[in-house]
């Protein structure tokens with residue numbers, strides 16, 4: 631059976647700044663449905679706004695309303711079906727310059743707004759340093775992401791946490807990454823992990839369930855450390871919120887919550903570019919090898935996730951696309967499976983597997 635492409639997104643009705651969560655469905659039209667939204671747009675009528683990847687924004691040229699989403703696979707499917715989607719109206723130079731200035735200002739202001747709110751913005755500007763911004767932003771996004779996942783319980787079984795600390799310390803030794811990286815595990819069946827600004831990582835317990843060996847889990851952590859090294863989360867969030875804020879400005883209402891929702895969505899579906907994923911994979915293979923683990927473990931877990939992925943579900947949480955291709959490349963980087971003692975012993979690994987047990 632052919633499945634219709636779907637994605638999760640946010641709908642703005644053009645009258646207020648309220649963000650409506652919706653599911654986008656591509657049939658012979660683009661259907662948006664959500665708790666309080668049921669909209670259908672003709673494909674030839676759709677035009678895309680200027681946004682920075684991975685965010686896409688589009689709406690009908692003959693009507694009101696816009697939808698934003700981050701799923702690049704869905705975006706590609708849509709672009710293939712909409713003849714006018716990326717037809718550009720040539721803007722006047724002054725208009726273009728204003729847009730650029732707006733984008734720059736919006737990117738900075740979005741972050742500051744999310745952290746401090748508009749009134750305190752000016753007075754807070756002076757003492758800010760980047761590390762502070764990152765840490766505070768990471769905290770805000772951490773909360774937002776968890777609330778978007780329906781606030782899954784934090785898994786903090788003592789021996790399991792000790793094993794996780796041991797595993798990450800082994801990977802991070804001599805890695806050059808800053809101290810103070812915080813990894814939290816939450817009970818959620820989706821096999822995934824997210825890196826947030828400020829050295830934070832959220833691991834969903836479904837990922838631990840999917841891994842067969844400590845080296846496989848280490849490989850996924852190492853991949854996330856690779857994103858940290860490259861500052862991918864921060865870059866992705868700035869791109870996403872900068873444009874969201876622009877939309878709020880156009881609509882004429884500035885609300886911090888719109889930006890926070892966008893921040894959370896960007897972190898959740900963080901569709902990093904193919905290059906960013908490849909770089910993080912290569913980093914991970916090396917990091918696991920340097921720690922004395924099985925460098926082919928990344929390929930093993932990627933192959934399993936690719937195989938198990940439920941293709942009927944919307945690609946909502948599949949934050950790391952191109953799984954099959956990535957598995958193939960990381961396997962060739964790693965070479966054959968290595969016989970190692972494993973990065974944790976059997977007792978430590980069992981405790982880590984049980985980190986969500988009380």
Ligand SMILES: [Zn+2]
Nearest residue numbers: 902907910950
């Ligand atoms: Zn990734």
